[in-house]
Amino acid sequence: MPRYARSEREALADLMLELGPDAPTINEGWTTRDLAAHLVVRERRPDAAGGIVLPPLRGYAERVRRRIAARPWPQLVGQVRRPPAWSPLGNPLTDELANTMEFFVHHEDVRRARPGWSPRDLPAGLQARLWKPAGLLARVALRRFPADLLIQAPGFGELSVGRGGERLRLVGAPGELTLFLSGRQRVARVQIDGPQPLADRLRTAPLGL
Incomplete structure (x- = not known):
C-alpha cells in the first residue's frame, strides 16, 4: 500500500532543507521555519497542540512554537522528518489517516509560495x-x-x-x-x-x- 503521508513528509523536509529557514510560505507571515515549528508542536507537544485549534490555548501554543522555532535548522527539519513513535499523530498506525492531508497541504504551502510553481501530477491513489x-x-x-x-x-x-x-x-x-x-x-x-x-x-x- 502506498504511504502517501510518508512521501509528502519526506518531500516537504527535503524542500525545506533546500530552501532554508527563511523561505516564504502560503501562510501569511510564516516562513519555512515557522511552518516546521508548527509541525513539531503538532506531533511532539501534546500539551500545546490543542492551541492549534482551540482559541483559549492559542497563546501558550504560540509561545511553545516560537521556542521550538529557535532550534538549529537541520535539527528542526529532522524532527519534522522523523516523528516520535509515541505521538498519537506520528506513529505508523495513525500516519496515513492523520497526516496525508496535513503534509500534502503544507508541502504545497511551500511549493506554491515559489515563483513559477505549477500543480503536480498527483497519483490517482x-x-x-x-x-x-x-x-x-x-x-x-x-x-x-x-x-x-x-x-x-x-x-x-x-x-x-x-x-x-x-x-x-x-x-x-x-x-x-x-x-x-x-x-x-x-x-x-x-x-x-x-x-x-x-x-x-x-x-x-x-x-x-
Whole structure:
C-alpha cells in the first residue's frame, strides 16, 4: 500500500532543507521555519497542540512554537522528518489517516509560495485519499454558506453543502479542492460556476477547520 503521508513528509523536509529557514510560505507571515515549528508542536507537544485549534490555548501554543522555532535548522527539519513513535499523530498506525492531508497541504504551502510553481501530477491513489477529508472540510466550513453549493471532483465524487438558494458549482481535482477548502483559495486551481457575487464570496471566505 502506498504511504502517501510518508512521501509528502519526506518531500516537504527535503524542500525545506533546500530552501532554508527563511523561505516564504502560503501562510501569511510564516516562513519555512515557522511552518516546521508548527509541525513539531503538532506531533511532539501534546500539551500545546490543542492551541492549534482551540482559541483559549492559542497563546501558550504560540509561545511553545516560537521556542521550538529557535532550534538549529537541520535539527528542526529532522524532527519534522522523523516523528516520535509515541505521538498519537506520528506513529505508523495513525500516519496515513492523520497526516496525508496535513503534509500534502503544507508541502504545497511551500511549493506554491515559489515563483513559477505549477500543480503536480498527483497519483490517482493520493487524489482518492484526499477526497474524503476534502468533503469533511466542505461540510464543516461551508454548512452555512448562503447557496446551494455543489462540489465536484470528476472521477472521485461530489457532494452538496450550504444553506440553499442560488446554485453554485465548485469543480476541481481532490488535491486542489483540499487546498481551496483549507483556506488557500488564491493558489488552488479550481473552477467556480454560478452568480459572480457568490463566486467572489466563496473565493474570499475564511475556510478551513
